[in-house]
Amino acid sequence: MKKIDSIPTNKVERVAKLVTTGVKVGGNYLKYYGEKVVNPNLTKDKLHENNAADIYDGLKELKGSALKVAQMLSMEKNLLPQSYVEKFSLSQFSVPPLSAPLVRKTFKNYFKKYPEELFDEFAPDSINAASIGQVHQAKKYGKDLAVKIQYPGVRESISTDIALVKPIAVRMFNLQGTSDEYFQEVEDKLTEETDYQLELKQSEAVRKECEVIENLKFPSYYPELSSDKIITMDWMKGVHLSEFCKTEVSQDKRNKLGQTLWNFYMFQIHQLKKFHADPHPGNFLVDDQANLIAIDFGCMKQIPDSFYKPYFEVSTPSALANADYFKEKLVELEILKPTDSTKEIEFFTAMFHELLTVFTEPIHKPEFDFANPVFFGKIAALSEKFANDKQLRKMNGNRGSKHFIYVNRTFFGLYNLMFDIKAKIKINDFEKYLS
Known part of the structure; x- marks a missing residue:
């Protein structure tokens, strides 16, 4: 996979990239309507496929909140053509990573040290790359560790990205009058996701509060190896939730996993009144015993x-x-x-x-x-x-x-994950954990 040596961070660069993407999409429409004149029975399948590819290619170079939009849209299986869902799903945990030199530079800028100075071993190539950061394997204390590094300029570009998306969303969803509080809610949550010190605290809090739930695992976190832009945790062995769903496994394992996921969310919502508001497959692993492993708590919503x-x-x-x-x-x-x-x-x-x-x-x-x-x-x-x-x-x-924005998004995401798992569960089983 091609590696990225730089990310557009200022407004002019990001607008230019979106304009270029828009021109490609416009060209796809012209091609489609031209072909339809010749073939009136032509469907929009190829048009959707080309548009999805061009839009995703543009967003993946911008990363940050722009790519996060694609990630959120990939969960809306009932609202988008399948070609968009399939292409945007790549943003969940598989996008072009930063090159090794940029990783070292980023590490030096944020931590004032190169990775090899902090860890006994550090893999220069990332294992996973997503919208806000990418993950590298490392070793220290005799343990396998996961080191998540935030992309340069992500936090600084959030306001710009929201400003670019806002007029399009207002037109698409007919948001007459004031809609500022909606966009402020999204901007605030995206800003929180770029604060890795906050994520560290949230992760530890959720781990302690939810340890009563059976078949649920969390990594331990290492504050001394973390900063505002870098977070270090245990390397957890398992496959991504989406990969698990594609494998041939018993219905008992599917039910076990689905029950754990459901109990995890219902306990957070009804007991803690604060929950993990980013339910996409890239944030969960499944081990060989069908235990659920939760690995990302950057986006939490208080109700x-x-x-x-x-x-x-x-x-x-x-x-x-x-x-x-x-x-x-x-x-x-x-x-x-x-x-x-x-x-x-x-x-x-x-x-x-x-x-x-x-x-x-x-x-x-x-x-x-x-x-x-x-x-x-x-x-x-x-x-x-x-x-x-x-x-x-x-x-x-x-x-x-x-508050509907993230609460509804979480329920839609949870329902979609449960459908992918194909689980049959007891709806009120979580109540045994309530105090």
Whole structure:
């Protein structure tokens, strides 16, 4: 794989890269429409494939929050054509790494020492490279270690990347009026992910608080070998979650892994009220006993009680059956607004009732089989329905508390992982760990 010797960090460079990418995408459309004149039955499959490749190629050179967008989109299996999902999934743990000279320079800049001065052994080539940093193998204290190094300029480019994405998102999702708090929430979380000292503290806290959960493992961390831009932890043996899902394993192992993942998230959400908000396969390993290994806690989301209570109250069967109570909770969650017209109130009440009726189906049953394609078919059908809803496009899509962004993202990500695992689990099993 080609290595990267530099990353565009200033606004002009990053805008130029995105403009170049846009020109390529525009060319793909022109080619498609030209061919369609000759062949009216031509599908958009090749167009999507070419666009996905060009967009990903542009983002992977920018890395940082730009590539993180691709990583987040790769989890939205029901919202994107499959070619985008497949290409963007590469951003989860497999992108072009930094070259060895740039790694040494980066290490010297951030730690004031070269890696060989700190470790007994240090592999110059990375094992994994993702959106914000890449991982190298090292040895010290007689142990195998994983050393994650942050790419140069990632934190400094976040504001620029958000500013570039914002007008596109506002247009795509019809975010009329103020949407600043949404983008500020994303910017704040991305900024936290670039603070490796914070990640070190969060990782240790989660490890201690969640050690009661069976079949769940965490690496130990080494503060003396970590800094703002470098974090060192135990090297954990296992395969990435996505690789595990592709292998031929017994249903018992799939159920064991799925139950552990579900219990891990439900315990965090309902006990700690703070949870790992980046549920993509690159953040989890699976060992040969089907134990789950959690390895990245850069993105954590705190849920305030003012959001937690109505969020879970609105999704109960009794709430869904009580129209007045349901509307009351939608107001608390800022989905319905004081300025809404009668038409808007009726539309969004019906829309969210339909969404929640489907989305909360798993938590209303004692057991749920995430291998059942019917449930995910319902979600896909709703996604397609609302994506093509002309009435929705005319209405203000700026709906809901800012806390929805990472809470909903986490549930969607968790559901997708559970579907990939094909696990059948006991929904309330996590309650045995609650205090």
